Amino acid sequence: MxxxxxVIKIQSGDMNALGELFDIYKNESFKYAYLITxxxxxxxxxVQEAFISCYINIKSLKNPEFFKSWFFKMLTRxxxxxxxxxxxxxxVDNIFEKADEKSIDNSIEQYLRKEENNNLYAEIEKLDLxxxxxxxxxxxxxxxxxxxxxxxxxxxxxxxSRLHSARKKLKSSLIKCEDEYNHRNLKRVRLNx
Amino acid sequence: xxxNFNENIDEKIKExxxxxxxxxxxPKNMFFKIRNEILKEKDNKGVFxxxxxxxxxxxxxxxxxxxxxxxxxxVAATNLSGIFGSSSHLTETKTFPSKDKVKDSVGFTPKYVxxxxxxxxxxxxxxxxxxxxxxKEATVEKYKGADFDYKKEGSKEGQLLSMSADKVDQKYFGExxxxxxxxxxxxxxxxxxxxxxxxxxxxxxxxxxxxxxxxDKGLLEIGYGSDEIKVSQSQAVGWYEDGxxxxxxxxxxTELSQDDMINMAKEVIG
Numbered sequence: 001m002x003x004x005x006x007v008i009k010i011q012s013g014d015m016n017a018l019g020e021l022f023d024i025y026k027n028e029s030f031k032y033a034y035l036i037t038x039x040x041x042x043x044x045x046x047v048q049e050a051f052i053s054c055y056i057n058i059k060s061l062k063n064p065e066f067f068k069s070w071f072f073k074m075l076t077r078x079x080x081x082x083x084x085x086x087x088x089x090x091x092v093d094n095i096f097e098k099a100d101e102k103s104i105d106n107s108i109e110q111y112l113r114k115e116e117n118n119n120l121y122a123e124i125e126k127l128d129l130x131x132x133x134x135x136x137x138x139x140x141x142x143x144x145x146x147x148x149x150x151x152x153x154x155x156x157x158x159x160x161s162r163l164h165s166a167r168k169k170l171k172s173s174l175i176k177c178e179d180e181y182n183h184r185n186l187k188r189v190r191l192n193x
Numbered sequence: 194x195x196x197n198f199n200e201n202i203d204e205k206i207k208e209x210x211x212x213x214x215x216x217x218x219x220p221k222n223m224f225f226k227i228r229n230e231i232l233k234e235k236d237n238k239g240v241f242x243x244x245x246x247x248x249x250x251x252x253x254x255x256x257x258x259x260x261x262x263x264x265x266x267x268v269a270a271t272n273l274s275g276i277f278g279s280s281s282h283l284t285e286t287k288t289f290p291s292k293d294k295v296k297d298s299v300g301f302t303p304k305y306v307x308x309x310x311x312x313x314x315x316x317x318x319x320x321x322x323x324x325x326x327x328x329k330e331a332t333v334e335k336y337k338g339a340d341f342d343y344k345k346e347g348s349k350e351g352q353l354l355s356m357s358a359d360k361v362d363q364k365y366f367g368e369x370x371x372x373x374x375x376x377x378x379x380x381x382x383x384x385x386x387x388x389x390x391x392x393x394x395x396x397x398x399x400x401x402x403x404x405x406x407x408x409d410k411g412l413l414e415i416g417y418g419s420d421e422i423k424v425s426q427s428q429a430v431g432w433y434e435d436g437x438x439x440x441x442x443x444x445x446x447t448e449l450s451q452d453d454m455i456n457m458a459k460e461v462i463g
Binding site for chain 2: 015018019022023026027030031034035040043044047048051052053055056057060077114116117120121124135136139140167170171174
């Protein structure tokens with residue numbers, strides 16, 4: 001209810017209400033943009049553009065109740081545009097981000113866990129943009145298939161199919177990864193013998 | 194590596210994404226930047242918005258006219274994003290203005306006529322403030338324009354015949370960008386004629402691929418700033434004379450031919 005009131009206030013030009021709505025969605029939208037693009041700087045641009053666009057176009061939102069899906073639809077379109085633009089080059093910040101992550105971990109357990117997540121994320125990054133979006137919206141943002149379909153402007157069946165094939169790809173690449181790991185370990189054991 | 198890595202794939206994906214997202218946090222000054230951008234945007238469009246409120250039905254047309262004018266005569270392979278025009282209802286007059294009155298309003302005296310041979314008669318005069326912006330939305334040129342609207346008996350709502358005269362540097366008038374433009378030479382002046390479909394759309398409208406293709410071919414013009422989407426047929430003639438850019442725009446007077454439009458330009462040139 002509170003969120004809907006904020007939307008109505010923004011529709012009448014209230015910038016403070018936009019600030020409050022920004023506080024509600026800033027983390028979720030920023031992290032979402034980051035998971036889609038893999039770049040902090042690009043994510044800043046995306047979220048900034050999305051909130052500006054939100055303020056300018058919010059009058060077109062007839063039912064404030066649907067703000068989240070309306071906003072995420074806009075955010076997704078902007079993120080896709082940036083992701084396509086950035087596709088050709090790995091952003092500089094991304095390189096540093098990767099280097100930083102490794103140096104942070106101290107314990108072996110933490111390192112292995114991080115390594116697992118990095119491997120899995122590397123596979124997620126290989127998915128095509130729409131599959132990746134479905135995966136992030138479903139697993140990270142915790143949205144339902146119906147909500148995702150609304151945001152992506154497609155049928156629920158399409159979302160289910162993308163989710164299924166993306167999950168299948170991730171699973172098979174992880175199995176492959178584990179096989180390689182086991183094979184390496186086996187080799188090491190034999191050498192030690 | 195964890196041997197159960199391929200188990201509980203759902204949990205793994207979720208954990209991985211949460212873990213990855215923890216690498217980033219929202220910059221503290223982000224909303225400040227957003228607010229500034231919005232305020233800047235508002236400043237840029239302040240007058241335009243005012244005109245929107247006061248002159249709602251005509252805003253689209255005027256904005257459209259100015260944008261069309263660019264395709265008729267100018268803004269070739271430059272990095273310009275477009276021409277943004279604004280005028281106020283308060284300065285509009287229904288009395289045919291004297292040359293002095295026009296000069297007082299816009300600072301120059303363009304050529305203009307009270308009526309055309311094909312039955313169009315003067316209806317209103319107004320002055321406009323215009324800006325040419327580059328691809329970074331920075332203003333590269335500001336100039337005044339004189340706008341004359343004409344009507345004829347039986348004119349319907351939504352139909353428009355308007356002539357604009359803008360004092361703008363010739364460097365913004367290069368080769369014709371519209372692929373379907375026709376050029377005619379008259380008394381040493383090049384008159385360029387274009388016809389296309391004009392689509393008035395709200396700010397932030399994203400053209401479809403098909404629309405972009407039509408734009409590239411010069412068959413469609415998109416004008417931003419309307420409250421709703423409205424499609425019209427347009428024809429325009431433009432020319433540059435004595436430091437002034439002229440454009441006669443016809444929207445939805447479908448009975449006018451290419452020759453009719455060019456003849457009107459010739460009447461103004463004299």
